[in-house]
Amino acid sequence: MLSFAAYLCGALLIDVRALPRGRFADRPVWAIALAILTLSLVFGFWFCLSWRPIFSSVSALITLLVVTLISDHKYRNTQEPLSFVDFALIPQIWRHPRLYQAEFLHHPLFYVGLAGLGGIIFGWCRYLEPTMLPEYGRWEWAAAGVGLFVLVVYWLVAGPLPKWLIAGVYRRMIPADSVRYVREIGLAASLTAGLVGWRHAPSGSHIWPTPVPIAKHVGDAPIVIAVQSESFSDLYRAGLHDERLPAFESAQARALAYGRLKVPVQGAWTLRSEFVFLTGREIDVIGIDALHPYLRLNNPPRSIAHQMRDAGFATAFVHPFDMAFFNRKTALPKLGFDKLLDETHFAGTVREGYYVPDLALADQILSLAKQEKRPFFCMAATMENHNPWDKRRLLQINTPIERYLYHRRNADRMIARLIEGLEQIGRPAVFAFYGDHVPAIRSFGFPYADPRTDYFIMGLRDGVWLSGSRRDLGLHELADIIIKSLDRVGCADGK
Incomplete structure (x- = not known):
């Protein structure tokens, strides 16, 4: 009992130090109780494995410290600490360690370290601390303890919690904001509260307005292309770098609409920008699901892809990476896409740095x-242009900034090629381009004072790009402007 009490004090101290920090005295009583429950479960996990209280206390403290350090690292790089949805990403961290700067997971020394840790654990349990299990019926007691622990965890994750409890936690976790969670109730409580609140699916997060349908096209079959460019930002206009992008600037000069774009994330979580664009809805309206919109999509909203498909368009989503990442393979067909093209469709393509070139x-x-x-x-x-921009990425380029700029120039060349290609095809076209979020590069002053990215929407009719004007807007407004632009390039009367 004494070792558990000492562990709990140490664990709460670690929890208080998690970024972004808030005052422990300002936490509500329910949050402190939930933190104690969460920390007790971590202790219970190790105790069910070892039945040694001192070992369990030390192991639980180390576990909590590692999780906190990971959360702090994430916060420094993305301005967002860990949330419960991050634990759903563990399989993709294993499949794609480079994305998470976790390549050590596949290094032989990592397994040597694990073997050494296993040796320490064996020695501790064998020689330092005896088990608390009785001599007789040892396995029965062990099985009962493990079973009880599993039942408690299952009860929290999927068991029959009272609706008033789930709804009450949900209300306290809205709007979805992991920064606010950790600052106000601490990291440990935020993980459990987020999970419990996520189980609540209020009607407001699953009832979506029906968008205005797209008019049937007249004349040649139009083409609509929307490109979400990884980590793209016009640093020149933002006053962060003097390098200009000729194709991007030329596209804006000939665009129906262009300007600065308010996106829902900074430095990471491309998925949220993608969802906001497709659905035309601000991220906050979907409750806790905003943390990972594709984690569950049981009742998907109407998207611009649905609208296009209803108007007779073939719909395709192209992403030169693992389509199982972020659960896109399951979610995107529900959002109106008939065809998905992933990295397997780019087999044999020479990479630029780590990834398929733009x-x-x-x-x-x-x-x-x-x-x-x-x-x-x-x-x-x-x-x-996805991170990391480390020294192994482009050996002939020395700094992360120059590596990022190199790939950004390729994004600019992609714009030029798409414009030229659409002109050659000769059909009416709408070409939209935007950055999903600013790059997480500290040399640019991350976090950014202005985390907006940039966009343009071009309209091609009769071989001529139609003119427009600057309009700074939110990403959720982009789909409607694309549809209106389609009316301009596709209507026979020119309206």
Whole structure:
């Protein structure tokens, strides 16, 4: 009992130090109680494995310290601490360790370290601390303890909790904001409260307004391309760097609409920007699901892809990476896409740095558009300029900034190629381009004073790009402007 009490004091001290920090005295009583419950479960996990209280206390403290350090690292790089949805990403961290700067997971020394840790654990349990299990019926007691622990965890995750409890926790966790969670109730309580609150599915988060349908096209089958460019930002306009992008600036000069774009994330979580664009809804309206919109999508909203498909368009989503990442393979068909193209469709493509180059993506998009005789809508999420921008990425380039700028120039070339390709195809077209979030590069002053990215929407009719004006807006407004632009390029009377 004494070891558990000492552990609890140490664990609460670690929890208080998690970023972003808030005052422990300001936490509500329910949050402190939930933190104690969460920390007790961590202790219970190790105790059920070892039945040694001192070992369990030390192991639980180390576990909590590791989780806190990971959360702090994430906060420093993305301005967002850990939330419960991050634990759903563990399988993809294992499959794609480079994305999470966790390549050590596949290094032989990591397994040597695990073996050494296993040796320490064996020695502790064998020689330092005896088990609390009785001599007789030892396995029965062990099985009963493990069973009880599993039942408690299952009860929290999926068991029959009272509706008033789930609804009450949900109300306290709205709006979804992991920064606020940790600052106000601490990391440990926020993980459990987020999970419990997520189990509540209020009607407001699953009832979506019906968008205005797209008019049937007249004349040649139009093409609509929307490109979500990884970590793209016009640093020149933002006053962060003097390098200019000729194709991007030329596109804006000939665009129906262009300007600065308010996006829901900073430095990471491309998925949220993608969802906001597709659905035309601000991220806050979907409750705790905003933390990972594709984690469950049982009653999906109407998206721009649905609208396009209802108007006779073929719909495709192209992402030159693992489509199981972020659960896209399951979610995107529910959001109106008939065809998904992932990294397997770029087999043999020479990488630029770590990922499939933007120019190869542009060629794939144009090839699809040429082959499709029906009206065609394609959304593409680029991958080339995804972090990390480490020293192994481009050996001939010395700094993260220069590596980022190198890939950004390729994004600019992609814009030029798509514009030229659409002109050559000769059909009415709408071309939209935007950055999903600013790059998480500290040399640019991360976190950014202005975390907006940039966008443009171009309209091609009779071989001419239609003119427009600057409009700074939110990402959720972009789909409606694309639809209005489609009316301009696709109506026979020119309206």
